[in-house]
Amino acid sequence: MTSPRPLRADAARNRARIMTAAHEQITEHGPGVSMEQIAAASGVAVGTLYKHFPNKTDLVAAVVAAAFTAVAEDAEASLQRADQGSPAITEFTGFLTRLMDVAAHNHAVKAAARDLHADHDAHPAMREVEARAAEALTRLVRAAQEQRGLRADFTVDDVYLLFSTFPADQPPAARERWLALVFTGLTAS
Amino acid sequence: MTSPRPLRADAARNRARIMTAAHEQITEHGPGVSMEQIAAASGVAVGTLYKHFPNKTDLVAAVVAAAFTAVAEDAEASLQRADQGSPAITEFTGFLTRLMDVAAHNHAVKAAARDLHADHDAHPAMREVEARAAEALTRLVRAAQEQRGLRADFTVDDVYLLFSTFPADQPPAARERWLALVFTGLTAS
Amino acid sequence: MTSPRPLRADAARNRARIMTAAHEQITEHGPGVSMEQIAAASGVAVGTLYKHFPNKTDLVAAVVAAAFTAVAEDAEASLQRADQGSPAITEFTGFLTRLMDVAAHNHAVKAAARDLHADHDAHPAMREVEARAAEALTRLVRAAQEQRGLRADFTVDDVYLLFSTFPADQPPAARERWLALVFTGLTAS
Amino acid sequence: MTSPRPLRADAARNRARIMTAAHEQITEHGPGVSMEQIAAASGVAVGTLYKHFPNKTDLVAAVVAAAFTAVAEDAEASLQRADQGSPAITEFTGFLTRLMDVAAHNHAVKAAARDLHADHDAHPAMREVEARAAEALTRLVRAAQEQRGLRADFTVDDVYLLFSTFPADQPPAARERWLALVFTGLTAS
DNA sequence: CATGAATGAGCGTTCATTCAT
DNA sequence: AATGAATGAACGCTCATTCAT
Numbered sequence: 001m002t003s004p005r006p007l008r009a010d011a012a013r014n015r016a017r018i019m020t021a022a023h024e025q026i027t028e029h030g031p032g033v034s035m036e037q038i039a040a041a042s043g044v045a046v047g048t049l050y051k052h053f054p055n056k057t058d059l060v061a062a063v064v065a066a067a068f069t070a071v072a073e074d075a076e077a078s079l080q081r082a083d084q085g086s087p088a089i090t091e092f093t094g095f096l097t098r099l100m101d102v103a104a105h106n107h108a109v110k111a112a113a114r115d116l117h118a119d120h121d122a123h124p125a126m127r128e129v130e131a132r133a134a135e136a137l138t139r140l141v142r143a144a145q146e147q148r149g150l151r152a153d154f155t156v157d158d159v160y161l162l163f164s165t166f167p168a169d170q171p172p173a174a175r176e177r178w179l180a181l182v183f184t185g186l187t188a189s
Numbered sequence: 190m191t192s193p194r195p196l197r198a199d200a201a202r203n204r205a206r207i208m209t210a211a212h213e214q215i216t217e218h219g220p221g222v223s224m225e226q227i228a229a230a231s232g233v234a235v236g237t238l239y240k241h242f243p244n245k246t247d248l249v250a251a252v253v254a255a256a257f258t259a260v261a262e263d264a265e266a267s268l269q270r271a272d273q274g275s276p277a278i279t280e281f282t283g284f285l286t287r288l289m290d291v292a293a294h295n296h297a298v299k300a301a302a303r304d305l306h307a308d309h310d311a312h313p314a315m316r317e318v319e320a321r322a323a324e325a326l327t328r329l330v331r332a333a334q335e336q337r338g339l340r341a342d343f344t345v346d347d348v349y350l351l352f353s354t355f356p357a358d359q360p361p362a363a364r365e366r367w368l369a370l371v372f373t374g375l376t377a378s
Numbered sequence: 379m380t381s382p383r384p385l386r387a388d389a390a391r392n393r394a395r396i397m398t399a400a401h402e403q404i405t406e407h408g409p410g411v412s413m414e415q416i417a418a419a420s421g422v423a424v425g426t427l428y429k430h431f432p433n434k435t436d437l438v439a440a441v442v443a444a445a446f447t448a449v450a451e452d453a454e455a456s457l458q459r460a461d462q463g464s465p466a467i468t469e470f471t472g473f474l475t476r477l478m479d480v481a482a483h484n485h486a487v488k489a490a491a492r493d494l495h496a497d498h499d500a501h502p503a504m505r506e507v508e509a510r511a512a513e514a515l516t517r518l519v520r521a522a523q524e525q526r527g528l529r530a531d532f533t534v535d536d537v538y539l540l541f542s543t544f545p546a547d548q549p550p551a552a553r554e555r556w557l558a559l560v561f562t563g564l565t566a567s
Numbered sequence: 568m569t570s571p572r573p574l575r576a577d578a579a580r581n582r583a584r585i586m587t588a589a590h591e592q593i594t595e596h597g598p599g600v601s602m603e604q605i606a607a608a609s610g611v612a613v614g615t616l617y618k619h620f621p622n623k624t625d626l627v628a629a630v631v632a633a634a635f636t637a638v639a640e641d642a643e644a645s646l647q648r649a650d651q652g653s654p655a656i657t658e659f660t661g662f663l664t665r666l667m668d669v670a671a672h673n674h675a676v677k678a679a680a681r682d683l684h685a686d687h688d689a690h691p692a693m694r695e696v697e698a699r700a701a702e703a704l705t706r707l708v709r710a711a712q713e714q715r716g717l718r719a720d721f722t723v724d725d726v727y728l729l730f731s732t733f734p735a736d737q738p739p740a741a742r743e744r745w746l747a748l749v750f751t752g753l754t755a756s
Numbered sequence: 757c758a759t760g761a762a763t764g765a766g767c768g769t770t771c772a773t774t775c776a777t
Numbered sequence: 778a779a780t781g782a783a784t785g786a787a788c789g790c791t792c793a794t795t796c797a798t
């Protein structure tokens with residue numbers, strides 16, 4: 001569905017190398033890295049980048065989407081555990097904490113995501129992964145509210161809001177302090 | 190020490206025009222505006238920009254610092270009102286709210302400040318204005334805590350943390366929601 | 379000699395599809411269309427284009443030559459009608475008018491032909507179709523001259539000259555005006 | 568009027584060198600020459616080209632316009648001679664002949680002009696020089712018609728039409744033949 | 757002091773062509 | 778014979794910065 005044709009083996013390998021290299025380069029040098037540099041780090045020529053991704057924005061979006069896939073999967077696993085009896089609020093705060101960890105370890109990728117802001121839905125892979133996460137989180141949030149652990153007016157959009165404002169580029173102490181401050185306001189009154 | 194020579198009248202006028210124009214241009218077009226464009230908006234030539242500011246970063250830092258001066262003054266005024274009997278917590282949340290308003294109306298400048306991140310202390314004007322604000326805020330925070338309105342572990346650094354993560358570039362509804370979530374966690378337990 | 383091997387059935391089919399697609403793409407997007415796009419429109423891969431035509435120039439030349447085949451056939455039909463009693467001058471001006479029509483409807487192909495200018499004889503197919511047209515036109519011109527309708531010094535080269543300067547890319551009114559101006563000078567004195 | 572400020576001496580010199588080099592390079596390699604190559608031939612860096620001309624199209628248009636200035640002046644001189652008693656038809660055909668000569672010696676520039684086709688009025692310098700030529704030619708055409716030398720329905724637009732279709736890139740013999748054919752149709756009936 | 761012309765490395769992107777599969 | 782991934786030089790253009798005037 002995502003791939004009309006299954007992509008030749010060598011092309012798939014190159015695509016993976018490009019994504020990996022792009023992730024590394026963005027992490028190391030920020031979303032401003034040049035395509036040329038990503039190409040060099042991938043061990044391919046620029047043209048190959050453009051063969052796989054129509055333009056730089058699309059490549060960056062693919063990197064961001066890939067990074068978010070793990071998050072979506074984490075959300076789904078958390079929901080499943082909650083469905084199987086684990087306290088929903090525990091699962092939810094656990095998910096949030098891990099989400100912030102991911103953000104902290106990928107803060108340049110997060111910055112890239114922010115640069116995409118306006119059209120973050122214009123990228124298919126992004127839309128898909130967001131939908132997955134939203135689906136799981138909606139249910140996890142609801143469960144946590146029903147168990148009286150999470151404030152009643154909390155929504156999935158709030159997760160995005162908190163995530164998007166998490167100080168991923170600051171030192172661990174600051175990140176933890178921020179979480180502490182914010183978490184205080186999340187519990188049910 | 191900060192000013193080896195008191196600056197000739199016309200030079201001072203030029204400097205002011207540059208700062209004003211730079212603020213406007215950054216606000217309108219983001220921190221990426223070219224020096225050429227700022228120069229044009231200032232009514233001077235690029236060379237003059239470089240006469241006043243060794244490089245673009247320094248100019249942007251000066252603009253950011255200037256924008257923060259109003260904030261420092263607001264902090265001082267709030268403190269003064271608290272000293273004269275106004276409830277410290279009211280003054281503090283009032284200050285915070287106005288701070289977020291300023292951020293929202295200058296979010297491109299705030300973005301510029303963020304781009305400076307690493308060395309935001311490397312710029313003298315920045316250090317100075319931060320010191321003024323910190324001085325006033327420290328006392329305001331302490332007062333609010335003594336009056337049992339603000340959580341006991343709150344510090345001035347937390348103000349920076351909250352300010353730096355405020356979603357200034359998002360629509361009003363999101364900004365207000367963020368404030369609501371965060372403020373919940375600030376009151377004394 | 380022109381065809382060392384008679385070309386396998388599927389290869390012949392592919393070649394035809396490529397030529398058709400190339401004609402369409404050139405007509406629609408000009409001679410600058412990329413080989414990739416022509417390949418896509420042909421339903422084959424680029425490699426196949428290069429299998430049939432050593433390089434882009436050769437493909438474009440083949441398209442141009444093919445387009446000229448209809449012209450050569452028109453010339454031959456006109457000559458035949460003249461041989462069978464139709465006034466030669468009528469046939470000749472009729473041919474010229476249709477030639478200009480063809481040019482107008484294929485002006486991007488004509489532009490492609492012009493880009494080839496220098497070596498328009500370097501391409502076998504081109505030489506062949508030109509020879510066919512020249513053969514018929516020489517006799518048609520002679521007949522028209524003998525019947526005193528066409529100026530005595532007119533030659534087949536003049537046909538090329540007029541054709542190559544016909545303003546095919548201009549609006550109909552301009553094309554008609556050009557024809558009117560030029561035709562005035564063609565009748566026998 | 569064309570120049571709000573009279574341009575510094577060194578800048579004017581560079582501008583002239585750029586125009587000269589651009590003319591030469593276009594003449595030698597066609598309108599497709601790269602800006603880099605024109606810059607090298609000018610003895611300046613690319614940035615300087617862009618300082619003087621916002622983009623390649625504008626530079627090419629300036630070269631074309633400059634080349635046409637001589638034509639406009641020729642038209643004006645021809646008109647003046649006609650006003651002073653020289654037969655208008657002689658002046659007109661003389662002008663046309665010289666125009667074709669210029670085109671022949673600058674055929675790559677003429678090709679460049681053709682590439683500009685759609686927006687050849689979008690370039691101020693072009694508009695101005697066209698207006699000058701049109702003014703003089705309108706009167707010269709009228710005079711030639713009143714003296715019964717030029718066909719009565721001839722217009723200035725016809726001059727453009729003939730000029731734009733003149734086979735400037737063909738050998739002298741072809742060019743002369745074309746002129747001969749076309750001129751036959753211009754005399755008054 | 758101010759000017760603004762000049763620099764030139766760098767960027768994103770395109771595309772004819774090659775060659776391993 | 779066909780595929781299509783990969784190449785990489787080339788292009789138009791930008792912009793922080795320098796320095797002769």
